[in-house]
Amino acid sequence: MAGFDWDVIQRSMPYLFREGMKFTLTLTVLAMAGGIVFGTILAMMRLSKFKPVAIVAGGYVNLMRSIPLVLVIFWFFFLVPYIGAWILREERPIQVGAFYSALITFTMFEAAYYCEIMRAGIQSIPRGQVWSGYALGLNYWQTMGHIVLPQAFRNMLPVLLTQTIILFQDTSLVYVISATDFLGAAAKVANRDYRLVEMYSFVAVVYFIISFSLSLLVKRLQARIAIR
Amino acid sequence: MGYHWNWKVLFAPEPGGTGTFLHYLVVGLEWSLACALCAWVIALVVGAIVGTLRTTTNRWVVAIGNVYVEIFRNVPLLVQMFLWFFVVPELLPTGLGDTIKQMPPPWAAFVPAVLCLGIFTSVRVAEQVRAGIGSLPRGQRMAAIAMGLTQFQAYRFVILPQAFRIILPPLTSEFMNIIKNSSVALTIGLMELTARARAMQEFSFQVFEAFAAATVLYIVTNLVVVLLMRWIEGRVRVPGLIAIGAGGGH
Numbered sequence: 001m002a003g004f005d006w007d008v009i010q011r012s013m014p015y016l017f018r019e020g021m022k023f024t025l026t027l028t029v030l031a032m033a034g035g036i037v038f039g040t041i042l043a044m045m046r047l048s049k050f051k052p053v054a055i056v057a058g059g060y061v062n063l064m065r066s067i068p069l070v071l072v073i074f075w076f077f078f079l080v081p082y083i084g085a086w087i088l089r090e091e092r093p094i095q096v097g098a099f100y101s102a103l104i105t106f107t108m109f110e111a112a113y114y115c116e117i118m119r120a121g122i123q124s125i126p127r128g129q130v131w132s133g134y135a136l137g138l139n140y141w142q143t144m145g146h147i148v149l150p151q152a153f154r155n156m157l158p159v160l161l162t163q164t165i166i167l168f169q170d171t172s173l174v175y176v177i178s179a180t181d182f183l184g185a186a187a188k189v190a191n192r193d194y195r196l197v198e199m200y201s202f203v204a205v206v207y208f209i210i211s212f213s214l215s216l217l218v219k220r221l222q223a224r225i226a227i228r
Numbered sequence: 229m230g231y232h233w234n235w236k237v238l239f240a241p242e243p244g245g246t247g248t249f250l251h252y253l254v255v256g257l258e259w260s261l262a263c264a265l266c267a268w269v270i271a272l273v274v275g276a277i278v279g280t281l282r283t284t285t286n287r288w289v290v291a292i293g294n295v296y297v298e299i300f301r302n303v304p305l306l307v308q309m310f311l312w313f314f315v316v317p318e319l320l321p322t323g324l325g326d327t328i329k330q331m332p333p334p335w336a337a338f339v340p341a342v343l344c345l346g347i348f349t350s351v352r353v354a355e356q357v358r359a360g361i362g363s364l365p366r367g368q369r370m371a372a373i374a375m376g377l378t379q380f381q382a383y384r385f386v387i388l389p390q391a392f393r394i395i396l397p398p399l400t401s402e403f404m405n406i407i408k409n410s411s412v413a414l415t416i417g418l419m420e421l422t423a424r425a426r427a428m429q430e431f432s433f434q435v436f437e438a439f440a441a442a443t444v445l446y447i448v449t450n451l452v453v454v455l456l457m458r459w460i461e462g463r464v465r466v467p468g469l470i471a472i473g474a475g476g477g478h
Contacts, residue, residue, distance in 0.1 A: 066404075066450040067443050068411035071422045075443075078435045082231060169304035175415060183307060196314040204303045204311055211302035 005195055009202050012189040020185030023099065027181065028168045031106035035167070036160065038107060039114025044144065046119055057115070064112035070176055076105040077177050098179035102171070110167050117159050121152030158222040165214050169207065182206070237434045238441055249428050250441065256424030257445050259334070263341055263420060264407040270346025271406065275353025276392075280383060282354065283361045293354070300351040305412050308348055312340040313416040334418055341413035349406050356398045360391035393466050400457040404450055421445060 045057035064072065080101050081093035088094060125148050133143035172183040180188065183203055190199035238250040246252060282293035317325040331339065364387060372382035414423035425442035429435045
């Protein structure tokens with residue numbers, strides 16, 4: 001490894017983290033928040049007694065889970081400008097930047113996975129909890145909001161966070177729409193200076209350190225929740 | 229919305245002159261499946277070995293297995309793809325590295341993609357194998373040893389045959405993941421289904437027809453895999469463990 005050029009990493013560090021990692025982390029956090037909210041709604045829909053609602057939500061989740069994320073990223077990248085034009089009643093497709101396109105994609109895509117986690121969480125709550133809610137005179141939304149969802153969310157927190165680590169890694173795929181996330185920024189430097197070995201090795205190490213530390217945290221959290 | 233639908237484009241000839249766009253996409257699906265199947269062989273073999281080693285009593289072997297799993301689980305698939313394609317040939321001896329880089333297309337992209345997907349998925353298979361072995365009653369192993377089998381024979385004839393049949397449902401979903409993940413190989417230039425849908429969009433300007441056709445092909449593939457695996461699961465179900473085999477519990 002005599003020819004390994006440490007300097008290129010040091011030189012590009014500010015760009016990699018201030019531009020690239022900022023994009024990656026912002027996208028991860030916002031898509032996680034949006035994905036969990038939308039995923040919880042989907043889970044409630046899938047468990048609904050009203051069949052058409054359950055079928056629509058189930059179809060959406062199964063569709064998202066059966067096609068590759070790369071294809072979903074392409075779909076939304078081209079679809080969002082048309083949907084935007086339709087909502088805003090514009091004649092021509094509107095301009096949406098790579099960030100908002102990616103944010104919508106990851107929110108919609110990860111929601112399908114968060115949905116399945118929340119569905120398992122809701123189903124793990126004993127039925128008696130729901131009945132006592134109704135017996136106290138609460139309606140469906142109050143029972144869900146005050147009794148079922150807080151417990152389901154708490155039980156599923158480690159799994160939701162593990163899914164978020166996967167989301168964090170998956171955001172690197174925005175490379176295919178040329179967004180400047182952490183990997184995208186590194187790829188730009190790598191190609192400009194012809195330092196592919198250095199940049200991609202460095203990217204791998206950084207992703208490893210972050211994902212591995214987060215997974216250790218999740219493990220500790222899991223142990224704490226398990227004790228009660 | 230100002231988009232002109234034209235489904236007939238699927239039957240128009242593609243610029244490469246190999247046939248219709250539909251045929252062009254189907255060939256892409258064949259590449260996706262070829263890539264996924266080759267990678268699946270690596271994933272199963274390596275995953276079974278690593279997963280089994282992690283259940284042995286040798287602390288060092290278990291530790292090495294854990295390190296292997298953590299490394300390949302905590303680096304994004306796309307980054308691993310770049311490592312196999314750009315970095316590994318540079319780290320090998322010059323002659324070998326150059327031979328790899330000069331392989332004629334599509335092999336220059338296909339081989340790294342298969343290795344990458346195979347190793348990436350082997351980690352998930354290893355986790356399943358370990359869980360499957362862990363779910364067996366301890367008495368199985370004890371009985372095998374008591375009957376005079378060696379450790380290797382106990383795994384080969386008693387533990388692994390049962391474990392593999394129990395973990396068939398999660399392995400099915402890993403197999404579907406490997407088909408979907410093969411789309412990441414488009415970043416290193418493999419012309420699989422998603423890459424061809426993207427190329428078709430650039431040739432014909434019919435974005436949504438191209439992506440819709442690719443989506444349908446992926447869904448049909450999924451359905452075929454699910455039906456096939458359900459049939460296999462039925463054939464190899466462990467007698468007396470019907471409840472687990474039927475996928476009810478979890």
